[in-house]
Amino acid sequence: MIPLWRSRKNPPEGIQLALTAGSGHQHLHVLTLMSDESEIAEWAGGKGRNLHTLTVSGFQVPSWSVIGLDIFAEFARGTGLDERLDRLLADGPGGRSPEAAAATATEIAALIRAAPLDERIAAALALAYRQVGGGVVAVRSSGAQEDGTEHSFAGQFDSFLNVHGLDQVTAHVRKCWASAFSERSLRYRAQRGLPPDTRGVAVVVQRMVSAERSGVLFTADPMTGRTDRHVVSAVHGLGEGLVSGAVDADTVVMDAATGRPLSTVIGGKQERYDAGAGLGCTVSPVAEEDRGTLSLTAEDLARLHSAGLRATARYGSPQDIEWAIADGTLWILQSRPITALPCAAGIAPEAEGELRLWDNSNIIESFGGVVSPLTYSFAADTYAKVYESYARALGVRGDRLREVQEWTPHLLGYIHGRVYYNLHHWYRMVRLAPLYRLNRRVLEKSLGVSESISDESADALHPFRPRPGMRGRISRLSRTLTFAGRFLAIGKSVDAFHRDFYRVYEEFNNVDYDALRGDETYRRFCRLQRELIEKWGPMQVLDATILLSVGVLALLTRRWLPDAPDWFTWAAAAPGGDVESAEPAWALAELAARVRADDQVRRLLERTRDADAHRALRDGGHTEVLAAVDAYVADYGYRSPDELKLEVPDLREDPAGLFTLLREALPGTAGSGQEGRGGETDAYLDRHLRGPRRWVYERVRGKARVALADRERLRFCRTRAFGAAKRMLRAMGRDLAGAGAIESWDDVFMLRLGEVRGAYEGEIAHAELKELTALRRRQLATDATLHAPSRFTTRGAPYWSGNLERAGWAGGPAARSGARELRGTPCCPGVAEGPAVVTDTPREIGGGILVTYRTDPGWVPALSSAAAVLIERGSPLTHVAVVARELGIPTVVQVKGATTEIRTGTLLRVDGAAGTVTVLAEPSADGTAVNPDSRRTETHP
Structure with missing residues (x-):
């Protein structure tokens, strides 16, 4: 566990007594919001787990602490109560008369009430009371299986309101412990075939709210x-x-x-x-x-x-x-x-079948909002090819490879026009590499997954049926050795991949596809998939390298630097130096400096519409600036907002968006005047870590930094590959429209990839396509009106049996709760104050605080004019988060409800180290902040 006093130089009186291991004692868990999720899952009980989930999800929850299940176990063990409980419950309540069951419950309650509390137990209960500030509290039972999806245990355990003072808290904790063995709770278990649980209950202590x-x-x-x-x-x-x-x-x-x-x-x-x-x-x-x-x-x-x-x-x-x-x-x-929901007329009962867990986490960085059928199907096909190739690269063959091929085409799902991770398959993919338990935890952090699955569920997921005995051990050893070889040589492999990629890419990039016949463009598209995309598989060892190295780095930080702030591991792993993904931001800043130096060009751009700016530069004879703009588009034209959505034009096709970003960068606010965090991180390590430990830490850190830098290089390759595919598919759309197969060339985006192939391979009649594309457009328009949950589960066929209705799919925008402080995951430290700019496109930041639901790599140029960055979804390894750290911009990700609770013009204070967002003032009626010039940025070493 992480001790609750970790952030303090000296632990408060009583905490060491209650919680630290000593004299043979184990840790006792008094849990709070700052406790590890794994500790919460193991010791907090159902009510405690849900309070933690609600709090980290951004709901306003009165402060709470949990007296863990192990504290009752220690109480029972130290008093000899555990043996008496075993004897009293040996037969279970089901085989006893009501009178005998009542007598058992009464005897257990008397034992719990009378048994003495040793010093450590008493100190733990006092700590739990202090953690919520003392005063008037609620004391609630929290059973291990309470509030679950199968059994709610509603009303079976005791809760008490308006409890005041430590003596009363202690007395009511005993009553909660006793309620785990009350007649009603024992009968509840017996009726449902559940055995008595001698673990008892955890107990929640929560501040009382003076409710109106x-x-x-x-x-x-x-x-x-x-x-x-x-x-x-x-x-x-x-x-x-x-x-x-x-x-x-x-x-x-x-x-x-x-x-x-x-x-x-x-x-x-x-x-x-x-x-x-x-x-x-x-x-x-x-x-x-x-x-x-x-x-x-x-x-x-x-x-x-x-x-x-x-x-x-x-x-x-x-x-x-x-x-x-x-x-x-x-x-x-x-x-x-709600575990006992009746079946309404017309509403299907709870579905049965395979459980699927859907999560949009950082997939929305690539495919945000509603996407076209062509974009989804091309992405799903690409993921399938890449990860099958990854399995081959690790030596998976024969029947095991065929099992992998069953789930790789379904790594992504397409629910009402949105792209989701089919998350269980990603756990299967991670298990192809060694150190699954560590890697899956880091996978969850890197994807920005808001909730871990249980160890039991995770252990049941395999990429293929495990082989028993010696044969299975040899197979795992062989795969581990293959992975180790690729892990050690990943730098050279990435360099070789880059050389081969750009050699082949030039063949696809310098082609006018509109001048080719449609079937010839289609053949080149097939080559693109075969020669560029399918060769990506071995490079996924790089992602596994990141998971492994960052995971080990986090473990070392936790053990050797226990007082390090939450953002430290991510800052330590930051690539540093010239990160390729930051190049568009620096290039835009240089372009803005060139424009600032020419008053005539600056005035022209400030008064010209974005769509007309390129022509205005040409007509005005500003050849040098025009050449610089064209060079930017040539180098970074594929790196644009929603760059992986095939239906969205990039800067090469429509450079208007570049002029919007350029105009915002003209005031010269690039990087908020800050530098990256590498020096600060090194200084912290110099003060707190030396000798052999520092050497080991730096070796692991170096591997993580290089791997992350290489990943950013590969993402540029991915952008260019998708950009080439985008050009080809657009040309095929114009060819199909010219042949009369579809009404308009952009109707091609309403087709799935297999249907485009079918049009050129003779598998689908052209007469079918017009009606099909019209149907899909209508469906996407309807899908766009729905409220899409970020995470949900289905059983069986996802669209049937009421799965999506139960998951919370609904129409209309979410309402505000009025929260004055939001919390998220610290990503880059620093404090900034300023007006919020809530946007779904990287525009009109103007030195304010960028607030958005999701980002993609095309947002990087917008960072140069942002004082701070808040992202509702994503993770610390989100592309924009990586670049923001390099630019030294205070950043918080996974800020639940950010785009619902915050309006443009709201005056905010962002603490990137604490992960907090505080509303200082609401915008006035005209949408401007109460004090829009109150902008301040600080850094904290």
Whole structure:
């Protein structure tokens, strides 16, 4: 575990006693938001795990700590209670009479109440209370299997509100421990065939909120099972009366997609249904003077609806959410799956079949938003070829290779026009290399995956059926040795690949494909796939090298530099020097400097539309600047926003976007005046790590830095390969349009790659294509209106059996919750203050704080005019994040809700080291910040 005092020079009194190993004792886990996810998963119980997930996902959650399962185990072991529990529960409650079961529960409760607490246990409970600030708290049981997808254990364990003082907290912790063995919880287990669990329960200690309004939110109708409905029940004040049934609650049924109220029940008496709600009910009108006052405002309902959408998307299933509103803030107290959802008319029951886990993490860096069928199918085909080739490069052959070929074509999924990782297959791919446990953790960090899968699930995933016995060990050893050889020679392999790539690439780049016959262009396209893309497989050893070296570097940092900040490992691994991926930003800064030096050119660009700027430079005789612009386009024209989306024109086809970025760079704000973090990292290492450890650390660090730099070189190759494919497919589109097969040349993007091939290989009739492309355009337009969850699960066929409805796919934008502070993953340290620029395109930054849902490599030039960068999705190894570190721009990634909660003009304070984003002032009615000139950037060594 990571001790809670790690960030302090001297541990507070009592923490060492409670938590550190000594005199043969094991660690005891008092868990908080800063604890490792693996520790949370093992020791926090279901309620504790969900609180951690909610907090790191950006929900407003009252401060909490968890008294881990192992603390009860230590209590039971130290008092001899564990042996007595084993004897009392030996037969289980199912085989006993009700009287005997009740007697067992009573005896266990008495034992727990009377057993003494040793010094370490008492100190741990005191620490948990202090971690939430003392005062008035809630004490809640958190069973190991509680709030799960199969068994909720709802109401089986005890929770207590308004507990004050350490003595009362200790007494109620004992009551929570005892509730794990109550008659009702033992009966619950017996009825479901679950054996008694002598681990007891973890206990959550959570700060109480002085609620003005509180209640529960179901993101599916618990009575009918309809997933197109949200149901809110609310009362004034705290929610004890609601839970106990002593108070009649206000109930509002909302449309799950839009949040529009469909029906309202006030205090269980009056009802009001909106016209056209479609509920199939007839309700007599209620006189206005007879109606009560609804406890929830329209803003409250909007925030609850938004929170419900986010929670459903986050967990991938309908949720039962406890909430409270205090001082204008919506607090989420806990969230659990609805495990007993009935089947509504017209709504399919829970699907059965293969479990698939979909996550868009950093795939949206390459394929953001709705993408065309041609883009998806070309990408999926490319991934399949590359990773099959990777398996071959590691020596996978025969039946095992055929098993790999079953899942490599499905590394990506296409759900309502969006591209997702089919994540279980990526775990299978990582397992081709050695050190799977380490590499899969780093894979999750590098992809920006917000939640790890369990060790049990991960261990069940294999690229092919493992061979038993000696034959299997020899096979694994052979693959490990092959990987080791490629790992050690990866630098030379990358250099050789670069030489061969650019030699072949020149043959494809210097061709006018519109001058060729369509079938000839198609043949060249097949060659491009064969000679450039399929040879990429062995280079995936580089990704495995990054996972391995960064993973080892993180382990060394954790062990040898325990006080290092969260961003340190990523900064230590940063390539440094001349990183190829930063070249567009530097080149744009040089181009801007050239324009600034010529007042006439500057004035021309400032008053000319982007679409007309190139022609205006030519007509004005500004040949030198025009030549510099053309040189930039020639060198970096394929490196443009959404560069991997085939339907999006790049700068070579439409240079207008370059002039937008150039105009923003003219004030000369490049890099916010900062330098990269290499010197700062070295200085920290000089102060804290010396001798043999420093030598080992630098060897691992050097491998990671070189590998990351090589990856950026390969990404330029990928960009150019996709750029060549983009030109070819556009030419084929014009050829098909000329032949009358499609209405317009850009209809080619509505076809899948196999259909384009079929048109040239005689596998599909041209007469089919017009109707097909029209259908696809209509479908994509509909898909674009849907709210797309970032992560969800399906079973069986994803589009059927209500899979996507349960996953939270819905229409309409998400509502704001009003959060004043957001958290994310620290990526590059430094503090910046300034107005937010929320955008989905790399434009109009102007020295503000760039806030976006996702980025792609084409955003790199925009960094030169950003004071700080906030990315809702992505990871510390996202392309833009790597470059931002090189430029020294404060950066935070995985900022949940950033583009929902923050509006353009909002005055922000970004702390790139802490990973926090603070709202200082909301924009005025005209969208400008209250103090738009309050821009400040600091660095912290």
